[in-house]
Amino acid sequence: MDEKQLDDEGRAIWNSKARFWDALHGDSGNIFHQRLIEPSVLQLLDLSAGERVLDIGCGNGALARRIAKLGAEVEAIDFSPKMIELAQKRSPARTAITYNVVDATDESALLRLGERSYDAITCTMALMDMPAIAPLFRAASQLLKKKGCLVFATAHPAFNSNNPIFLREKEDRAGVVLDRYAIKLFAYLDMPPVKGSGAPGEPMPHTYYHRPLSALLADAFAAGFVLDALLEPAFTQEDAAQAEGLTWANLWQIPPVLTGRLRLPPR
Numbered sequence: 001m002d003e004k005q006l007d008d009e010g011r012a013i014w015n016s017k018a019r020f021w022d023a024l025h026g027d028s029g030n031i032f033h034q035r036l037i038e039p040s041v042l043q044l045l046d047l048s049a050g051e052r053v054l055d056i057g058c059g060n061g062a063l064a065r066r067i068a069k070l071g072a073e074v075e076a077i078d079f080s081p082k083m084i085e086l087a088q089k090r091s092p093a094r095t096a097i098t099y100n101v102v103d104a105t106d107e108s109a110l111l112r113l114g115e116r117s118y119d120a121i122t123c124t125m126a127l128m129d130m131p132a133i134a135p136l137f138r139a140a141s142q143l144l145k146k147k148g149c150l151v152f153a154t155a156h157p158a159f160n161s162n163n164p165i166f167l168r169e170k171e172d173r174a175g176v177v178l179d180r181y182a183i184k185l186f187a188y189l190d191m192p193p194v195k196g197s198g199a200p201g202e203p204m205p206h207t208y209y210h211r212p213l214s215a216l217l218a219d220a221f222a223a224g225f226v227l228d229a230l231l232e233p234a235f236t237q238e239d240a241a242q243a244e245g246l247t248w249a250n251l252w253q254i255p256p257v258l259t260g261r262l263r264l265p266p267r
């Protein structure tokens, strides 16, 4: 399949599981969102009221609603019409959010949103679902105002987008029982797209496009961006004390999310 066919397949899959995703995330996102994604994205965004923000791959609009609550005017886009319909249903009529169906791999469609019209662009947990990300970065470099920024959050390329195998081991070391969690990885540099489910019970797996850090950022750099901030949000040791089983909360030393801020240097 070529990139266009892969993208079309992705849209069909996201449409068919939009209802599941919407129920899973509710109004404010799941624990990953509330504890890792949203705080790190808001920290890097450093929003002022009245700013215009474009949220790309908005899902059911959890982040868009949070950003609108902070006083921004949000344009939220997703390529799944079903997802946009559900996002609209969850957003009160008077919020400052406009939802639209736009494919983020379609550079001209993105550019039609208005060049130099956004103070910030966000894209959370969606880059790894796209067969091509160069069009998004190229368009973003035109859509942003001169001092604007693009804040992305993605499954951490070093630990969480390359099919990690979760491990638990128990060892009696001189009378002290160690109960430890780990992940095992077989690939990082070159890994073909794989189907996976983002959450337990997902009705249908979709394709993940793993990109090592160098590849993820190469498309952004080629579009003229520089990276000026990076966060690696993780769960805490206190979370691990409460957590059960093979979950990221038990891997408090390993960040499952990577959040970065890109800017256009002054010319």
Ligand SMILES: C[S@@+](CC[C@H](N)C(=O)[O-])C[C@H]1O[C@@H](n2cnc3c(N)ncnc32)[C@H](O)[C@@H]1O
Binding pocket: 007, 010, 014, 029, 033, 056, 057, 058, 059, 060, 062, 063, 077, 078, 079, 080, 083, 102, 103, 104, 105, 123, 124, 125, 126, 129, 130, 198
């Ligand atoms: C894992 S969800 C993340 C949703 C939301 N940003 C969040 O953080 O909860 C990925 C979203 O990206 C959307 N998406 C995937 N490929 C896309 C594309 N090419 N253009 C626009 N949206 C896309 C999907 O429909 C889905 O809503």
